[in-house]
Amino acid sequence: MEEKEIKERIRNGRNFMKFRAEDEYSDFMSDQQLKKPQPPLCKEKSSECVIPLSKDFDALNISKDFTTILMERKSSRVYTQHAMTLLQLSYLLYMTQGVKEIKGENYATMRTVPSGGARHGFETYLIVNHVEGLKAGRYHYLPLTHELEYLGSIKQAENIIDETLVGQKWAVKANVIFYWSFVAYRCEWRYGIYAHRPALIDAGHVGENLYLACSALGLGTCCLAAFDDHSCNETFKLDGEEEFVVYAAPVGTID
Numbered sequence: 331m332e333e334k335e336i337k338e339r340i341r342n343g344r345n346f347m348k349f350r351a352e353d354e355y356s357d358f359m360s361d362q363q364l365k366k367p368q369p370p371l372c373k374e375k376s377s378e379c380v381i382p383l384s385k386d387f388d389a390l391n392i393s394k395d396f397t398t399i400l401m402e403r404k405s406s407r408v409y410t411q412h413a414m415t416l417l418q419l420s421y422l423l424y425m426t427q428g429v430k431e432i433k434g435e436n437y438a439t440m441r442t443v444p445s446g447g448a449r450h451g452f453e454t455y456l457i458v459n460h461v462e463g464l465k466a467g468r469y470h471y472l473p474l475t476h477e478l479e480y481l482g483s484i485k486q487a488e489n490i491i492d493e494t495l496v497g498q499k500w501a502v503k504a505n506v507i508f509y510w511s512f513v514a515y516r517c518e519w520r521y522g523i524y525a526h527r528p529a530l531i532d533a534g535h536v537g538e539n540l541y542l543a544c545s546a547l548g549l550g551t552c553c554l555a556a557f558d559d560h561s562c563n564e565t566f567k568l569d570g571e572e573e574f575v576v577y578a579a580p581v582g583t584i585d
Contacts, residue, residue, distance in 0.1 A: 406550025409582025
């Protein structure tokens with residue numbers, strides 16, 4: 331890559347972070363303002379194989395106070411491959427995207443993480459390796475009902491994990507890998523040209539909640555910005571335009 335192109339890309343990235351749309355587009359109106367129909371709050375299930383998840387989190391016997399959880403939070407890339415429990419995975423899913431209540435006539439979900447305008451533009455997909463009670467394979471989280479849907483097995487899962495996470499071989503030993511996709515119009519409906527930078531901030535909220543939930547359970551994680559978009563989208567059959575992976579995080583048991 332030429333130095334001129336590198337500088338141009340850096341400049342474009344900075345401008346994206348500094349962008350003030352109202353300076354140039356004062357007459358912009360979002361689809362919400364134009365009274366267009368609201369998109370669904372979540373994707374509907376696509377599989378008949380659905381696994382209900384428990385919210386009996388008292389059974390996890392978490393005794394750490396919040397300060398301890400914060401101080402123990404760190405990135406972990408070495409995993410023991412001992413099995414996680416299904417209740418532990420349920421806890422991680424609920425603390426990162428769980429729905430606490432629905433506002434209005436299906437207008438918005440109140441979740442365990444903040445999101446601009448309560449749009450919550452993300453879907454959670456998983457590759458499961460070692461979780462008690464689950465077959466290895468691909469899964470999708472259904473936050474409205476707190477369930478997992480099984481999307482199918484994966485041939486040569488280690489190769490798929492390695493490919494989707496661009497050769498980060500340590501991740502192959504994770505018990506489960508989280509992949510978060512962005513359903514773009516869910517946020518664009520309300521914010522249009524303003525939607526995308528806040529969505530990346532929201533992704534950070536989700537990732538930090540995963541870190542804290544892992545810290546509470548004595549598990550390890552390491553959120554990743556390095557992944558192969560096309561391979562991730564292909565793995566979960568996403569179109570790469572209306573919905574595409576924006577973040578990933580292996581999670582595993584640690585010493």
